[in-house]
Amino acid sequence: MLDGLDAAERMYEALTLALDVPAPDPDLATGKLQVYLTATAVADAPLGTRAFWSDIDRASAFVRVPRGLSRGCTLDTAMAEGLSLAAARRSAPAMDDATREGMARTLAQLAAGCPDGQRLAEAQAFASHPEVSWMTGFAAADGPSGAVYNHASTGFFQWLDRHYGAAPGRLLRMVWAFAPTKTPADSLRWVNEPDAFDVLGESLKDVRFTGSKLEDVLVDYAVDRAFMGRGDPRFVDAEAPAPTxxxxxxxxxxxxxxxxxxxxxxxxxxxxxxxxxxxxxxxxxxxxxxxxxxxxxxxxxxxxxxxxxxxxxxxxxxxxxxxxxxxxxxxxxxxxxxxxxxxxxxxxxxxxxxxxxxxxxxxxxxxxxxx
Missing domain, CATH: 2.60.120.380 (Jelly Rolls)
Incomplete structure (x- = not known):
């Protein structure tokens, strides 16, 4: 319990102070951010209460982190991921799951400053199947050993932040800030317009060359993936083995x-x-x-x-x-x-x-x- 509290305090400060990530909204009833150590398999941040008083979509969340994680890198990364997901619920609650998880995991890696075993295993599966979409990953019962794999977008957002962010995490925070959504109060689902890729499409115009588009950045990522894990000093990344x-x-x-x-x-x-x-x-x-x-x-x-x-x-x-x-x-x-x-x-x-x-x-x- 004390290890979890210590990790929560340190990762909260790393995210909100060092990386300038917006602080998650607290629970409306208690006025506190609730963090639970539970039997969940991975860290997450289920939706709490929608802020109907806000002119743009905004919501609170509570954080769940697997109990029993060893103190250190594993616990820190899981805690940072849960807190990052909660921050995303505040800033962009309508965002699709793949984008939210990819961005949150990227911020969590920056905050914790070290890889974790789960991320390394997923990176290996991702490298073995480059034909798979990094936004959808494997569907249930597909992929190696029938594993459900849906975190491939992390690799893309890490690469994007390293190549085009003015500072660690800044590009991702920019996407959250520039994609405010306004879902009608009586809507049964969030309205994710504009979405993150609408923002990236406008922000990355001409970034490669005059007239270049977001698709040119996506092509660059596909090419760069071939060099990850091969000893090229530009792309040395233990979390991204060489693709098949x-x-x-x-x-x-x-x-x-x-x-x-x-x-x-x-x-x-x-x-x-x-x-x-x-x-x-x-x-x-x-x-x-x-x-x-x-x-x-x-x-x-x-x-x-x-x-x-x-x-x-x-x-x-x-x-x-x-x-x-x-x-x-x-x-x-x-x-x-x-x-x-x-x-x-x-x-x-x-x-x-x-x-x-x-x-x-x-x-x-x-x-x-x-x-």
């Missing part, structure tokens, strides 16, 4: 046609590795990709050195509603390997909405030949 490579082939002197081993869901990604070592000098690689209708798959070619370090990345031009793309990749003499990255950005007819049911995954066909 779908195909690894020698230099295609004769034409090769590769079918996606597993179809990719929206935000999911496939990796194809082509070995260029030993190829004739001046050789080029011809790439022709096709994919199913109602999906937009963006392809990126990444030139690698002998140590799997990135030398250059080239995006394959793809019209908005195309189902195919082609490119001839040249200037490969100092390139050891070529990584082809295909990321599914979803149905081009509909903008992404985290509250909508994500469409089924889609397959691709890749034709490769040396020139």
């Amino acid at each position: 490579i779908d195909w690894s082939i020698p230099w295609p002197e004769k034409a090769r046609r590769l079918l996606s081993g597993r179809p990719i869901a929206q935000h999911g990604v496939s990796y194809v590795l082509v070995d260029h070592r030993g190829a004739p000098k001046g050789s080029r690689l011809r790439l022709e990709a096709e994919w199913e209708y109602e999906a937009r798959i963006r392809w990126v070619c990444v030139k690698l050195d002998e140590n799997f370090r990135e030398k250059a990345r080239i995006s394959v031009g793809t019209p908005e509603r195309a189902t195919e793309a082609q490119m001839s990749l040249a200037n490969l003499d100092d390139t050891a390997q070529i990584l082809l990255v295909g990321v599914n950005l979803g149905d081009p007819k509909f903008p992404y909405d985290p509250d909508e049911i994500v469409a089924e995954p889609h397959a691709w066909l890749l034709s490769l030949q040396a020139e």
Whole structure:
């Protein structure tokens, strides 16, 4: 009990003072934030009371943390996660579960300052299935060993905060502040408009290059995931093991046609590795990709050195509603390997909405030949 109280006080101060996270609203009846050590499997923050007096959506929550956690990193991380979820209930109670949990876990990692075993196990499962959407994860009874896995969004929000936040956690707090929702008092469910991705879509315009959009940031994340856990000093992250490579082939002197081993869901990604070592000098690689209708798959070619370090990345031009793309990749003499990255950005007819049911995954066909 005393360990839990100590962890609650320290993580509350780390979140609200060091990271400037809005303090969770207390219980209206007691005027205190209630924290319980219970038999729950993971930390959470169930909804308490909606603040009908507020002009924008706002609510209180109570925190539940698994009892019996050992003092130190495990307990601190769980407590910080519960408190972060409670803070999200205050600032953005209409937010969808995947976004709320991903952001809260990112803030919890910053507050606690250390990884926990559960997060490491989930990161391993996530790396083994890059084709899965990081917003939905595995549905019940799917995925390895039938595990329910729905925290994959944490990896994305950690990456986003590191790359585009002016200070740790600031980008996530900005999303909460810039996405106030106003749900009618008689509504049976929260109205999550604008949602977090509406805010990110506006905030990250032109951040990559003039005219770039949020989808360009999502493609960058898909490419960067390939380097996590491989010793690249930019992406060393013990919590993000190297993802599974779908195909690894020698230099295609004769034409090769590769079918996606597993179809990719929206935000999911496939990796194809082509070995260029030993190829004739001046050789080029011809790439022709096709994919199913109602999906937009963006392809990126990444030139690698002998140590799997990135030398250059080239995006394959793809019209908005195309189902195919082609490119001839040249200037490969100092390139050891070529990584082809295909990321599914979803149905081009509909903008992404985290509250909508994500469409089924889609397959691709890749034709490769040396020139």
